[in-house]
Amino acid sequence: MVDKGSRSSNLRSKAEAKVSTTPSDQSELTVDQAKELMQELEVHQVELEMQNQELREAQHHLEDIRDQYTDLFDFAPIGYIILNEKGLIDNINLTACSLLAINRTKIIKRPLSAFMEVNEAHILFIKLQEAFKNGVLKPFELEIKRNDRGSFPALVQGTVTKNIKGQLQCRLSMQDITEVRQARILQQQHKALQNEKEKIQQYLDLAPVVFLLTDKEHKIQMINQKGCNLFGYERVELLGQNWFDFLIYEENGGEDDPSLIDFERKIKLLAPELECKVRCKNGEELIMSWHNTTLLGKNGDQIGILSAGEDITVRTKLEEDKQTYTDNLELKIQERTKELIKALEAEKRINDLKSNFITIASHELRTPITIVMSSIILIERYNSLGQYDKSNKHIARIKSSVDHFVNILDDFLSLHQLDKGIIQINKEVFDLEPFVQEIIADMKGLLKKGQHIVYQHTGSKKLNLDPKILRNIILNLLSNALKYSNDQINVKSSIRLDHLKITIEDQGLGIPEEDQENLFSSFFRARNVEHIQGTGLGLSIVQRYLELFGGNIKFKSVLGKGSIFTIIIPIS
Incomplete structure (x- = not known):
């Protein structure tokens, strides 16, 4: 860059050369004329300084405008590229450089086609030819490669203009549409799910029983045609309504009649079966028998309840009439x-x-x-x-x-027995070691090829507990170990002064960590054993049996390596 001093020196040299070639008036000036001439020169000098100041201010303003343009160009959220007629890059903003993952100094005068496959480059060539002919580059999509990794889909469009030299150039914009494409895919998936939902709704509408889906706030999310017909409502009238407030008869669970079912309490306890009165649109009351299945989300939290219901009004009345008839008949x-x-x-x-x-x-x-x-x-x-x-x-x-x-x-x-509270503890004194050995002998018919059970006992042998309930607990745990394992099963028992401890260890499938917190929930099954038959009630029943004894159950499990279940029962 030339400094101001050298620039002034050059201007002075040019001015002196011009003055030397200009004929001058050789006549002598008077003193007054010289003073007047000096006055005019001083005025001209001030005018020149003012003009120079205005020029400097104009230059600064132009530089500010240029910087603003540069910022707008470089930091725009969309990539901008200027191509000449040969498809070479004359200029590019920083956003486009970031998309291509390359420095601006390494991309100027390179063809844009260098950042795409042959087929994509051919498409770009044809589109540019049409643009230089018609003056507009219509929007189209290209798969563009990054300099360092992978590629991305881009939406390209632009216009053709002339530069200051009169040469044609294409000013195009380039936008990464990866998220747009993902949104399209999600939209297609949503449409497919909606179609699947409609198909499921059609199948459910053909069912002879009522199917009802409520969310965790007890609002109706789905009901089949059987339910609409039975309750006398259009489907649109029921969707979004609170199940308890809208349809459940108010007397259900009323304090004045303890024989009635407390509906909300049963739902919270995930009762598998229950009966209640339902209020229809015409005021009629129906007695419904329900089976509820809790729906769990990916995190194991409750997201809703699927209920299957059957109208048992006529059957209930017939049973009541039959009971009355039977009672009268017995008297006679x-x-x-x-x-x-x-x-x-x-x-x-x-x-x-x-x-x-x-x-x-x-x-x-x-x-x-x-x-x-x-x-x-x-x-x-x-x-x-x-x-x-x-x-x-x-x-x-x-x-x-x-x-x-x-x-x-x-x-x-x-x-059913646990829910009704009809199981009673009948303690008796027995020898634990032969008791467990007898259970293991009964299980030998379920052993797979190469599978065997190893049993060890330490401590005292005499025990005062209900042997029937203890047998059910051990049978459930041992059958699970046999079902989900192909190798050796280790069973250990010990009796201390104040508690009984039994450990069952297998080298089987193990339990996924994300499923472990729900393992003792009714009807819950880990995702890696869904292909193996089972009701999902075994561990829930074991836990509830142990609660009768005042005991507890703990486990450790590693996926693919096996599980260890330990039960402790106080015997003081």
Whole structure:
């Protein structure tokens, strides 16, 4: 950069040269004329200084404008690139440099096509040709490579102008649309989920029972057509309404009648089965039997409840009328023979068993029954085609479903007894070591190939506890260890002065860390054992049995290495 002193020296030299070539007036000046001339020179000098000041201010203003333009150009949120007719980069802002991950000094005069694949470069070449012909670069998308890593989708558009030399150049903008594309994908996924939801709604509308989905605030999020028809509402009238405030009859759980079910308390306790009165739009009251399943989020928190309901109004009234009739009949036939009384009692027991079976089958036993039915249909089809060898697989499925069916019955029976509080502790003194050995012997039929159980006991052997409940606790824990492991199972027991301690260790699948906090919740199953049959009630039942003893259960588990469950029961 030339400093101001050298610039002034050059100007003075040029001025002197010009003066020397200009003819001068050789006539002598008087003193007055000289004073007047000096006055004019001083005025001109002041004028020149004022003009110079204005020029300097104008220059500073132009420099400010240039800096502002540079800032606006470089720090704009969109990349800007100026290309000449050959597709070479004449100028580029810092945002575009950041998108391409390259320094500006290394990109000027390079072709923009160097940052894309051959096919993309060909598209750019055709678009630029059209732009220089038509004057506009219409918006289009390109996949552009970064100098250091990967690539990104960009939206490119621009206009064609002339520079100060009259040469054509394309001023284009470049915007990273990665998030836009992701938004498109999410929108497509949302649409697919919406379609899937509509399909599920269509299937549920065909169901013969009421299906109802409420969120954690008890607001209705979904109800099938059976429910709308039964309660007399349009679906839009029910969605978003609070289930308890809108439909549940006010007397449910009322303090004036302790036999009525406290609905909110049952929901909070995740009651699997309950009955209540429901108020229809026309004022009619229906008695409904419900089965509730708690829905858990990824973090294990409750996000809603799925309820399946059946109208039992007529059946309940019939049962009440039948009970009244039976009571009156018993008064009239007291003098009849004992054989007739026994026959009536047998009939009543059969009716009770039938009622209980229908209740369970309508809720928890549909899945294994469905598998059995589908397998039978496939076996018949294979037999009709003479493909008998293909039936074995489905026969095995039928056997497995029957076993699953029995396990569900056992689990629900235990849960029912615990819920009703009808289990009583009957303590007796027995020897613990042979007691546990007998349980292990009973479990040998469930051992897989290469699987065995090792048992050790320390301390005293005599114990004063309810052996039936203790047996159920050990059976549940040991069956879980056998089910989720293929190797050795270690069982240890010890009796100290004030407590009994039993440890069951396996080298099986282990429990995912994110599932461990919900392990003792009813119906909860870890995600890595969803393919293995089970009701999700075993550990919940064990915990509730231990609560009867005043004991507790702890566990340690590492995914893929196994689990250790330890129970401690006070015996003081």
